[in-house]
Structure formats: structure tokens, C-alpha cells
Amino acid sequence: MLKISVPATSANLGPGFDSIGLALDLQLTLTVIGPSQTWQVDHPFGQEVSNDANNLIVKTALSLVPDLTPQRIQVTSKIPLARGLGSSSTAIIAGLAMANELASAPVSKQALLLKATELEGHPDNVAPAILGGLVVATYVDQKVQAVQLPTPDLFASVYVPNEELLTSASRSALPATLPFKQAIAGSSIGNTLVAALAMKNWSLALALLEQDQFHEQYRAKLVPALALIRKMAHEMGLVGTYLSGAGPTIVTLGKQADLLKLQTKLQQNPALTGQYHLLPVDAQGVTVTKS
Numbered sequence: 001m002l003k004i005s006v007p008a009t010s011a012n013l014g015p016g017f018d019s020i021g022l023a024l025d026l027q028l029t030l031t032v033i034g035p036s037q038t039w040q041v042d043h044p045f046g047q048e049v050s051n052d053a054n055n056l057i058v059k060t061a062l063s064l065v066p067d068l069t070p071q072r073i074q075v076t077s078k079i080p081l082a083r084g085l086g087s088s089s090t091a092i093i094a095g096l097a098m099a100n101e102l103a104s105a106p107v108s109k110q111a112l113l114l115k116a117t118e119l120e121g122h123p124d125n126v127a128p129a130i131l132g133g134l135v136v137a138t139y140v141d142q143k144v145q146a147v148q149l150p151t152p153d154l155f156a157s158v159y160v161p162n163e164e165l166l167t168s169a170s171r172s173a174l175p176a177t178l179p180f181k182q183a184i185a186g187s188s189i190g191n192t193l194v195a196a197l198a199m200k201n202w203s204l205a206l207a208l209l210e211q212d213q214f215h216e217q218y219r220a221k222l223v224p225a226l227a228l229i230r231k232m233a234h235e236m237g238l239v240g241t242y243l244s245g246a247g248p249t250i251v252t253l254g255k256q257a258d259l260l261k262l263q264t265k266l267q268q269n270p271a272l273t274g275q276y277h278l279l280p281v282d283a284q285g286v287t288v289t290k291s
């Protein structure tokens, strides 16, 4: 039996738009039961997600290895769909990892990263989901370059609103161009964030997480919880709140004990009736086990 586990990811980390991502310990697990007449996918997502060859996991697998023998597969996942925690990336990577294991000529991890990035369109979810931990990556001219930073000694308070927000819809709120001055400011903040993360200067990193220039201000109207949670965290002296991926999930990074107190306070607010997780970082990335 083949089992594949892929972590959720929180992309952007404030100013790291389409570039920085953190793997979180909330997993999608795919079990390959065995060959079948047709592709069959048992999953917990209801009718919104197909359970045959049209399923994203299967379509992705076939895009890597077109002549794959159909299988019966079982998917379990606690990662909510279309909420900004990289569910589509977990499906893509699970599909690629399955195809790679079943293929007669498997490809390298770097080739899988390129393929996953091409399918997702940006590397900030797929790179940490493959490599684990904190990853900074660039995808320009069909080339992906990814660097794994030291795994941060931080937890993530994750607030998941009840409503879905598709990444495609949230990207359409973004402007086509940015003024040069704003782009330079955004890039310098992002660069300094990466330096702070690399030097394990968590207090500076947490402050820079809140200074994005690239996407949050344009998406703010779609995600009212961002301003509310940031304000409530500031009232407790906590910085480090940002829009996870394309939203609507809001993440606050920090010390576990501080985040527990924050969540207790957030849960008392009648406007914040979504789901809460307090998650450690996933340092493994995708794992494959055979038994």
C-alpha cells in the first residue's frame, strides 16, 4: 500500500507575495488502495469535488504520467477548500507524488517542483508543501528557484472564516500595475523579512509581516477579519498577523502561549465564528510511505 501525506501551506507571509510560504502541520493524506477498472476517489469534500478521473489529484497524476493504470484511492484531509491554506497545492502534489511512485521512470524532486509550480501558477504553496518548513522561491521565465530557510521557532494561530474565497477570485482584486515607489517599498520590506527570518530575528520578522505593499490592501474588502484580528492582536501587544495566501484565512505567527490567549479573545467576538487551529510548522513536506 502506498501512502502520501502533504501539508497545508500559508503563502505570502505578508510582503512575500507569490514567493514566501510556510508549511503547517495540517495534512492531506492519500492512500492508494490498488488498481481498479476506472479511477475512484473516496474523499470527504462532498459533491463539490469529483470522485472520478476529473478529480484534480487524478488529472494532475495523468498530466505527469498519461498511461497510469487507474487506481482506487482514498483521501482524508483536514485542510479546508478555498480558504487560503493551499488545498489545491496539496491535491496537485499528492497527484504528482502518486504518479511518480507508480511510474516506471520517476522524476526528481526539482522536476516535481517545476511541474507543480506550472500547474499552480506560483511557487509559494507548492515549494513549502514539497520541501517542508519555510521556503522562499521565485518562478520567472518558466524557471523555479527555491531556498529553504531555517524552520521558524514559531506557531501559527489560524482563523478560517466560514465562507470560501477561490484564489482565482481573490487574484482578480489585484491591480495590473504598481507605482514604482510602492514596488520598491514592497520589495525592500520583503527582502528585509527574508533576512530577519534567516537570522532568526523573530521580533523584526513579525513586525515586517504586517507591512505588505503588494496584495493585502487590495483584498481587504474581501476579508474583513484581517483588520479586526490585527487590531485585537495589537491590543494584546502581539504583531505578526497577515492574510494567508489569497485568503480568507488569517494567520498570526508567534509564541504558542501568546497565541492561545489571542484565540481565547478572538473566540469571544461575535464576528469571528469560523474555525480555529493552533498549528506547529511542518518541517517534513511531502512524505511517501510504502507497506
Ligand SMILES: Nc1ncnc2c1ncn2[C@@H]1O[C@H](COP(=O)(O)OP(=O)(O)O)[C@@H](O)[C@H]1O
Pocket: 028, 049, 055, 056, 057, 075, 077, 080, 081, 082, 083, 084, 085, 086, 087, 088, 089, 090, 091, 165, 166, 167, 168, 245, 246
Ligand atoms: N483534495 C482535493 N481534491 C480535489 N480537488 C481539490 C482538492 N483540494 C482542492 N481542490 C480544488 O481546489 C479548489 C481550491 O483551490 P484554491 O482556490 O486555490 O484554494 P486554496 O487556497 O485552498 O488552495 C477547490 O475548490 C477544489 O476545486
Ligand SMILES: N[C@@H](CCOP(=O)(O)O)C(=O)O
Pocket: 009, 011, 012, 017, 018, 019, 083, 084, 085, 086, 087, 088, 122, 124, 125, 167, 171, 215, 244, 245, 246, 247
Ligand atoms: N500567492 C498566492 C497564494 C495563494 O494561496 P492559496 O492558499 O490561497 O491558494 C496569492 O496570494 O494569490
